[in-house]
Amino acid sequence: MELAEMVVSSLVPVLPYLLSGGGQILGGALEKIGSDGWETAKAVWTKISSRSSARVEGVKMAAEDVVRDPSEEDAQKTLHFQVKKLLQEDQELALDIARLYGVKVERIVQTGGVLIKNSTFVNEGTFIGRDQINKK
Numbered sequence: 001m002e003l004a005e006m007v008v009s010s011l012v013p014v015l016p017y018l019l020s021g022g023g024q025i026l027g028g029a030l031e032k033i034g035s036d037g038w039e040t041a042k043a044v045w046t047k048i049s050s051r052s053s054a055r056v057e058g059v060k061m062a063a064e065d066v067v068r069d070p071s072e073e074d075a076q077k078t079l080h081f082q083v084k085k086l087l088q089e090d091q092e093l094a095l096d097i098a099r100l101y102g103v104k105v106e107r108i109v110q111t112g113g114v115l116i117k118n119s120t121f122v123n124e125g126t127f128i129g130r131d132q133i134n135k136k
Contacts, residue, residue, distance in 0.1 A: 004084035058082040
């Protein structure tokens with residue numbers, strides 16, 4: 001599963017709560033995603049919404065469209081596209097979000113896409129392409 005897909009699938013069920021200021025999540029939604037899922041979704045949304053760019057505004061507008069009509073597939077596809085483009089443009093954000101999901105970054109391709117493996121993230125340094133940075 002690609003990172004943008006993980007982000008969208010975890011955000012969609014809780015977007016109404018996140019867009020209303022991250023207030024108390026209701027029981028039904030909490031049961032669906034669990035408390036860990038809620039905490040991860042809040043952290044992801046905070047990281048995304050704290051950035052300042054036209055792409056972030058696109059993500060926010062797409063998120064509002066999903067909240068207005070959650071069953072509309074085109075709205076969810078637009079949100080996915082905007083998140084994907086944001087993560088391609090902001091690789092630091094992509095790495096931060098990948099860590100929140102506990103996944104290991106496999107590589108960052110030249111187009112900026114982040115490919116991940118579903119495994120526990122081990123902080124042995126950050127890999128960009130073939131080079132390791134932040135090596136300890």
